[in-house]
Each structure stands twice: as C-alpha cells, then as structure tokens.
Amino acid sequence: xxxxxxxxxxxxxxxxxxxxxxxxxxxxxxxxxxxxxxxxxxxxxxxxxxxxxxxxxxxxxxxxxxxxxxxxxxxxxxxxxxxxxxxxxxxxxxxxxxxxxxxxxxxxxxxxxxxxxxxxxxxxxxxxxxxxxxxxxxxxxxxxxxxxxxxxxxxxxxxxxxxxxxxxxxxxxxxxxxxxxxxxxxxxxxxxxxxxxxxxxxxxxxxxxxxxxxxxxxxxxxxxxxxxxxxxxxxxxxxxxxxxxxxxxxxxxxxxxxxxxxxxxxxxxxxxxxxxxxxxxxxxxxxxxxxxxxxxxxxxxxxxxxxxxxxxxxxxxxxxxxxxxxx
Numbered sequence: 001x002x003x004x005x006x007x008x009x010x011x012x013x014x015x016x017x018x019x020x021x022x023x024x025x026x027x028x029x030x031x032x033x034x035x036x037x038x039x040x041x042x043x044x045x046x047x048x049x050x051x052x053x054x055x056x057x058x059x060x061x062x063x064x065x066x067x068x069x070x071x072x073x074x075x076x077x078x079x080x081x082x083x084x085x086x087x088x089x090x091x092x093x094x095x096x097x098x099x100x101x102x103x104x105x106x107x108x109x110x111x112x113x114x115x116x117x118x119x120x121x122x123x124x125x126x127x128x129x130x131x132x133x134x135x136x137x138x139x140x141x142x143x144x145x146x147x148x149x150x151x152x153x154x155x156x157x158x159x160x161x162x163x164x165x166x167x168x169x170x171x172x173x174x175x176x177x178x179x180x181x182x183x184x185x186x187x188x189x190x191x192x193x194x195x196x197x198x199x200x201x202x203x204x205x206x207x208x209x210x211x212x213x214x215x216x217x218x219x220x221x222x223x224x225x226x227x228x229x230x231x232x233x234x235x236x237x238x239x240x241x242x243x244x245x246x247x248x249x250x251x252x253x254x255x256x257x258x259x260x261x262x263x264x265x266x267x268x269x270x271x272x273x274x275x276x277x278x279x280x281x282x283x284x285x286x287x288x289x290x291x292x293x294x295x296x297x298x299x300x301x302x303x304x305x306x307x308x309x310x311x312x313x314x315x316x317x318x319x320x321x322x323x324x325x326x327x
Contacts, residue, residue: 028267031091035066038258040096041080043073047211047292051125051256052096054288058279059272076165077101078113085118089261091268095119097257099167103312107319108165108326116312119259122269123276124304126294127255129229130171131236133213133222134205135198143226144245146205150181157183160194160206164325168194170315171207171228171252173323175242178250198222209254210235210293228252235293255311256294257304269301 038056042048049071056067072080081101087093095101102119106112132143140146150157161168164187172185186203188194191212197203199221210233216222217236227233229251230243242250258276260269279285280298289296297303318324 026267027091027265028271031268031271032063032065034092035068036092036094037068037070038094038096039070039072039080039084041072041074041077041098041101044071047128047209047254048096048098048256050292051289051294054285055125055258055276055279058282058285059275062275062278075113076105076163078105081105081119082113084259084261085114087261089264091260091264091272093261094122094272095259097121097255097259097308099170099255099311100165102259102308103315104165104167104170107312107315108324110326116308118262120262120264120269121301121304121308122258122260123273123301124297124299124307125256125258125276125280126289126296126298127253128209128211128293129227129233129241129295130168130207130252130254131210131213131227131233131239132175132205132225133195133198133208133217134225135201135203136220136223137201138204138223140225141223142240142245143242143247146225147179147181147247150179150183154182155184157181157205158186158203159183160186160188160197160203162191162194163187163189164327166191167252167254168207170318170324173318174252174314175207175228175247175250177318177321177323178247195222207252211291233293234290255307257308273301 038052040048040052052069056069059067072083077098077100081095084093084095106116140149159172161172191208194206195208198206199216213222217224224236224239226245227236227239227241229241231241277298280296286296319326
C-alpha cells in the first residue's frame with residue numbers, strides 16, 4: 001500500500017506527540033542521553049573541584065554519558081551559579097552548591113544576580129567543619145582560652161578570613177555572636193594569603209578547613225585551637241570541638257551539594273539523587289571525601305533543602321544584628 005506524504009506527516013506527528021507525552025510523564029526515562037555539564041563556581045584544584053570530579057567520574061561510569069566539570073570562577077561563586085540559574089531546567093546543567101554562591105552571595109547583596117529559589121536542591125554531599133588555626137606563638141592553647149584571652153585584650157586579636165561574606169567570615173561572625181568576643185576582622189582575597197600571614201605571624205588566627213591547613217599543621221607552622229562542630233573531626237582526633245569546650249551555637253562549616261535550575265522535573269532530580277547517594281556509599285568515594293575532611297551526608301533533596309534554609313536563617317539573624325554587612 002502506497003503511503004502519501006500527508007499520511008506520513010500525520011503519522012510522524014502522532015509518533016512525536018506520543019513521545020512527548022511519554023517524556024512529560026517520565027522525563028527521566030531516557031536521562032541522560034547526552035553529556036551533562038556540572039558547573040563548579042571556583043577554579044580547578046580546590047575542594048569543590050575535587051569533589052565534583054570524583055563524583056562526575058562515578059556518574060559517567062554509571063550511565064555511560066559524560067559528566068563534564070565546568071569551572072566558572074568569579075565574584076565569590078556568583079558567575080558560575082548565575083550560569084546555572086539561567087540554564088534550561090532539563091537536568092543537563094547542574095551546580096556544585098556551596099555556601100558562597102547559594103546563600104551568602106544572595107543574602108549579603110542588596111541586588112543579588114539571582115535568588116535562592118532559582119535553584120532546586122538535588123543532594124547534600126557533605127560538609128567540612130571549620131577549624132580555628134593560630135600562629136604557634138599565639139598564647140591560647142584552645143578555643144576556650146582564646147575566648148578568655150580575647151576578652152582580656154579587646155580589639156587586639158587579629159582574625160583573618162578569605163573575604164567579606166565568605167564562609168570563613170560567617171564562621172567568625174557566628175563565633176563572636178556565641179562568645180561575645182571583640183576581635184579585629186582582617187579580610188583577604190582568598191584563604192591562601194590569610195593562611196600565609198597566620199604562619200608568618202602578621203595576624204593571630206583564622207578559620208580554615210583541615211585539608212587546607214593540613215601541611216602547615218603537620219609541619220608545626222600553625223596550631224589548631226578547636227573544631228567548629230559538635231564533635232571531633234576524624235582527621236584531627238586530638239583536637240576538641242567547640243561544644244566540648246563549652247562554646248555552643250558557633251558550629252561553622254563549608255558544605256557541598258548538587259543543585260539544578262528551578263523547575264527541573266522531579267523524576268530527573270530523583271534519578272540524580274539516587275545515583276549520587278549510591279556513589280557516596282562506595283568505599284573509595286567515602287574514603288577520599290573523608291581525607292578531604294568531609295562528613296558525608298547524602299539523603300533526600302528535602303534534607304538538603306531544609307539544611308540550606310537553616311543556613312539562610314542563621315545568616316539572616318547575623319545580618320539583622322549587624323554582625324555581617326549587606327553590600
């Protein structure tokens with residue numbers, strides 16, 4: 001039987017319509033069927049980048065589609081995050097989430113380039129508690145003694161950070177709010193120059209992460225006064241937590257997760273969530289993340305969403321009392 005062009009076009013339209021309806025019902029059925037871009041809003045080599053590359057390889061192996069890490073640094077993470085906020089919500093452009101681009105840069109700017117609800121959480125990968133590090137000549141031996149020393153010497157303790165609005169700065173603000181100490185905040189353009197000045201004695205101390213300070217800690221060039229968490233860190237078993245030292249409500253950390261543009265279909269989010277959780281449960285991934293000082297979390301998109309909102313609430317309270325500025 002001869003099929004007319006009109007009949008063929010009609011048949012093609014029906015097939016495409018059926019395929020479209022099937023995709024609408026289950027958009028994750030064929031996902032991913034092309035490379036996925038995972039935007040890391042920081043330069044290569046940092047913890048964000050290492051985490052994304054580790055998990056990207058697992059996702060590539062699992063699905064046979066390339067998960068490409070795309071480093072887009074700039075403006076404290078806003079450049080990369082802005083790229084994802086404007087991307088199509090189809091699951092093919094993702095964000096390595098972090099406090100800076102996802103919370104701090106939004107709430108601490110009068111005219112932020114995007115909003116928190118421009119993203120939808122997929123999975124909370126984990127968090128790295130901040131640690132207080134000081135020059136070895138700085139008298140206090142732990143965070144409790146630090147509080148006593150700072151109160152006895154108001155305005156004479158210099159505390160560095162990686163910049164205004166950074167996670168290290170927010171951590172300091174939380175510490176001051178919890179203890180009432182008066183220290184001088186010295187913002188730098190990044191954590192590395194601040195740490196260099198702690199080692200050199202130009203400033204007394206700062207917050208950092210165990211992975212960033214590891215080489216200096218082992219060499220004795222800096223000492224650790226406490227871990228900003230409720231419990232001790234696995235990689236620093238001899239360093240007490242702030243809660244152990246009687247300092248509460250000062251927990252501070254750098255956290256990591258995966259997010260997508262708002263309105264990304266839930267079936268795609270669930271598919272990514274399941275596979276990332278699976279990767280986080282493998283021995284090699286867990287071991288590597290723990291070596292980076294990370295507490296692995298995983299779990300549902302709802303858990304990650306609730307955590308982000310709790311972080312936003314904490315920062316909002318600091319902003320309201322003037323502990324951190326809005327620019």
